[in-house]
Amino acid sequence: MTLEQYRTINPAVIIELIGDDPKEIKEFQLNFLYQAKGCIQKMIQYYKTQDFAQLKGEAHYLKTSAKAIGAELCGHYLQQLEVLAAKEDLEQCKLQLARIAKELEAVKQGIVHDIKARS
Numbered sequence: 001m002t003l004e005q006y007r008t009i010n011p012a013v014i015i016e017l018i019g020d021d022p023k024e025i026k027e028f029q030l031n032f033l034y035q036a037k038g039c040i041q042k043m044i045q046y047y048k049t050q051d052f053a054q055l056k057g058e059a060h061y062l063k064t065s066a067k068a069i070g071a072e073l074c075g076h077y078l079q080q081l082e083v084l085a086a087k088e089d090l091e092q093c094k095l096q097l098a099r100i101a102k103e104l105e106a107v108k109q110g111i112v113h114d115i116k117a118r119s
Contacts, residue, residue, distance in 0.1 A: 013070030
């Protein structure tokens, strides 16, 4: 898949995973946002302390959740961060963390829009 083919939110993914129950989808999406807030803080701390193993692990953990809710681009960026952390590439990890933080904000906006549309 090319970068342009990834979507900020692909609603078909979560519907395929758990069904088309708006209440359940909202719960999953809100849980992801809560989880992501803590994960990004941990990843930044791991970056600052150059704890690449923990950074890689946290990126992997959040990637799984991102992909499950259909946050395709975020999942892609997190997967790249896993690779960069394994290489201990400090500068590229920093750039990737910035991309992830920006994309998480876009995911949040997409989820808010989706929740309002379903209400």
